[in-house]
Amino acid sequence: MVRELRDLGAITSDSVAGAVAVVPRHLFAVGEPLKAAYAANQALVIKRDEDGTALSSLSATHIQAVMLEQAGIEPGMRVLEVGSGGYNAALIAELVGKNGASISVDIDAEIVERARKCLDAAGYEQVEVVQADAVAGVPGLAPFDRIIVTAGAWDIPSAWLDQLSERGRIVVPLRMRGLTRSIAFDRTSGPEAELVSDSYRLCGFVPMQGASAYTERLVHVTEGLALRVDDQKQDFDIDALAAAVRSPRLEVWSGAAFDLPDELELFLATNTPEMVMLHGSKDLVDQGLLALSVTRGVPALVSGGSFAYRTKRPNEETGGFESGVLAHGPDAEEVAARYVELLRRWASDHQRRGAARIAYRPMPAGTAEPSQGVVAKRLGTVAFSWT
Numbered sequence: 001m002v003r004e005l006r007d008l009g010a011i012t013s014d015s016v017a018g019a020v021a022v023v024p025r026h027l028f029a030v031g032e033p034l035k036a037a038y039a040a041n042q043a044l045v046i047k048r049d050e051d052g053t054a055l056s057s058l059s060a061t062h063i064q065a066v067m068l069e070q071a072g073i074e075p076g077m078r079v080l081e082v083g084s085g086g087y088n089a090a091l092i093a094e095l096v097g098k099n100g101a102s103i104s105v106d107i108d109a110e111i112v113e114r115a116r117k118c119l120d121a122a123g124y125e126q127v128e129v130v131q132a133d134a135v136a137g138v139p140g141l142a143p144f145d146r147i148i149v150t151a152g153a154w155d156i157p158s159a160w161l162d163q164l165s166e167r168g169r170i171v172v173p174l175r176m177r178g179l180t181r182s183i184a185f186d187r188t189s190g191p192e193a194e195l196v197s198d199s200y201r202l203c204g205f206v207p208m209q210g211a212s213a214y215t216e217r218l219v220h221v222t223e224g225l226a227l228r229v230d231d232q233k234q235d236f237d238i239d240a241l242a243a244a245v246r247s248p249r250l251e252v253w254s255g256a257a258f259d260l261p262d263e264l265e266l267f268l269a270t271n272t273p274e275m276v277m278l279h280g281s282k283d284l285v286d287q288g289l290l291a292l293s294v295t296r297g298v299p300a301l302v303s304g305g306s307f308a309y310r311t312k313r314p315n316e317e318t319g320g321f322e323s324g325v326l327a328h329g330p331d332a333e334e335v336a337a338r339y340v341e342l343l344r345r346w347a348s349d350h351q352r353r354g355a356a357r358i359a360y361r362p363m364p365a366g367t368a369e370p371s372q373g374v375v376a377k378r379l380g381t382v383a384f385s386w387t
């Protein structure tokens, strides 16, 4: 598994390789075959709610390794993990060594009990497992040099910033306009501390529960078509959008390569507050009304009763794909032109991994406003600049 994770680029340091090599993951994957326990990219669900939705899982070692590398944990550090499975806390215990501290907090008593048992069985009695809603951090055991969040967060509770040491770092899977990225944020010094990052990675996590849980709005447009919206206040002309879907569509090709889809998606989704995620059914695709990109969710620019979204086609000359836009509604030309301009700008200026610089700025609750390159949260803003 260690070799595989190195080959996949998830493990880049000897310290993380060493930790993954010594912690017996099968003791945290009780009842699972060894093959599943040591599969590099397999999460194992531990608890589901009554509808079958996963509430807790032993995360795939791949994303755990990626986040540990992002965290840059050194011997002697105090590290808080939000969300307990035991395994990751054991890896952290290896990284911090006997002069550091690995503390894990989970909201769910059953999960805490399970993690405790697994840690004891594997010989990690020194790891502290606390039952609490992590929205308040763990004040009694703070400050922390690192906070690693292993549940999908929509915002950054002020306690996490307050309990972070002067040069501390938070690694958090943050959800922004329907997309989740594991972002490594460094705390800036001074009284008006904010968080700055130049490291983010694709990931998926079970959502945060408790006081900081957040449900994105799903706005139903018509049978098989919905908008996933971050902003609870944003208005939509549903009748006009429903009519637009069935109106003839405008197709505009950018001439730019379609590449690094997750990077492009982040650029598009966070660029303007009018960008939402468009989710369409295969049925609408089969009827010839929408392109395949909608079935997985695609950033869409919505303006009044018109909308535009990204598509792609094979590029016969260069190989690979060319990005393009499909637009519907009375202002199809205008929204398509704005969207194509974004596709071209990304391809000419930012088409590479890690081009975004991301900053989180705390603000008084409820005062943050979205704007260009700025995603508003309840307790602050996430600002993007692209290099």
Ligand SMILES: C[S@@+](CC[C@H](N)C(=O)[O-])C[C@H]1O[C@@H](n2cnc3c(N)ncnc32)[C@H](O)[C@@H]1O
Pocket (backbone or CB within 6 Å): 055, 056, 057, 058, 059, 081, 082, 083, 084, 085, 086, 087, 088, 089, 105, 106, 107, 108, 111, 132, 133, 134, 135, 150, 151, 205, 206, 207, 208, 209, 210, 211, 212
């Ligand atoms: C993906 S699992 C954690 C995996 C774990 N870190 C591992 O070693 O594999 C996410 C956990 O976050 C917990 N969680 C969700 N919301 C929480 C909250 N507000 N405070 C603390 N824990 C929370 C869930 O109960 C769940 O056990």
